[in-house]
Amino acid sequence: MAVSYQNLKTQTLDDVRAAIRAGTYASHTAGLGQGRLQANLAILPEAYALDFMRYCQRNPKPCPLVGVSDTGSPFISTLGKRLDVRADVPAYNIYRDGKLAGSATDISEIWQDDLVAFAIGCSFTFENALQRAGIDVWHITNNTTVPMYRSNLQTIPAGPFAGEMVVSMRAIPNDRLGEANAISDRFPYAHGAPVSWGDPSKIGITDIERPDWGDPAPVPEGFTPVFWACGVTPQVAIENARLPICITHKPGHMLITDVAEDAEVPVLKQD
């Protein structure tokens, strides 16, 4: 039986993960998991893994790496003792030859021995910090997915991986812009400080009301649109690289880890 977002919002990490793993919750994860680090996911063949890691290293704002599996392993022990990337994400996109070929809520049946899973930090960490500072985050309050745009900012290539940076937008009250900048700057594993603010056309966004991913969000009078580097960026690079197979999370539907979102480094204490 399907579980509702409002119901899960007050649940523990274990309950949230159980619902996701069972496939009874397949929606976005903003605000879920009670303060744990959430991550974008990209799973691809080992043959491309070194170049993809170089791509992430060269583009740390959109692609802050927070965990990498051993080749063939669906576990990332630095992020969670029992975390299984085949089932612990609410919804996956499956790409073949660079094209979206389907989606799923569990990828156990298509797992391959040569796959490597990459977890990339996401903006939820600093969104929670913004909310704690009393700065409203509209898409969380309104249970939608953050608006995301393909910008004209170019990432630094590595092997076949290249492309424009994807950015996410939050409308921030004009008198709190400095504070929002400083708060997000404290979280380098969650995209850090904004990459742009104000006029969207500066970074090639022509219509702020029509995001390329996620849902539109208003920019009321007295607010400024602020753009952060977004973890969907590697999905664009992966599409450009036309890999034979690649599996990602569905935007907004993240991997919730065991690591505290304000941990200095995204590494669980090992036994």
Add this chain to the structure above:
Amino acid sequence: MAVSYQNLKTQTLDDVRAAIRAGTYASHTAGLGQGRLQANLAILPEAYALDFMRYCQRNPKPCPLVGVSDTGSPFISTLGKRLDVRADVPAYNIYRDGKLAGSATDISEIWQDDLVAFAIGCSFTFENALQRAGIDVWHITNNTTVPMYRSNLQTIPAGPFAGEMVVSMRAIPNDRLGEANAISDRFPYAHGAPVSWGDPSKIGITDIERPDWGDPAPVPEGFTPVFWACGVTPQVAIENARLPICITHKPGHMLITDVAEDAEVPVLKQD
């Protein structure tokens, strides 16, 4: 003709790099380069590069990756337009089959097409910040190399890479410990906050007066020994991995990059 440390200390980055590249300066780089990010260097065959990157990702305190070359390329364009890792480090150690096989001030003649160069952040960044805050750093003031110790803290393995964490020690006045912690915590690409302080035996150091690398430094009355994760850690992991060939900087003799040491991310603006 050899150039002295005291002479180079007031020189520009270009002058410092020219002396290093020409082989006329082959000593340590603490305090040189006027506020640029300095880095540990590890060069190894592509066959081991993915595991090594995973090792760095899982151990971000000792091994904060700040740059990675393309396979076969001695250039790391994100760290410097003309940076050449074959000549721009004052002194190199060359390991064969996991054993130190020699040293050099230039490795152009032994460069191979399958090599990948990794730059790993170093403590100089936060040392400069400590000095700006009026906290003396003894080994810089006294022109010696920071004392480094093999601790009993275990790193998280990846492939053949594993081993104890190497730590560096600075004696901090007791009434400034909190401040030294907070200052270094601001630099995640330079090992971040300390991993231990006080009794050295807590982390397996039996004789603080006999460091495993670098020079001894005093811990006067009223001071506490503070231990930071050290970029020599990957050298230990590399020795343990017994790679056919691996080239590193000589401890303390770092790669000086073009990137400002307080940059949010270690990436030069690309043209």
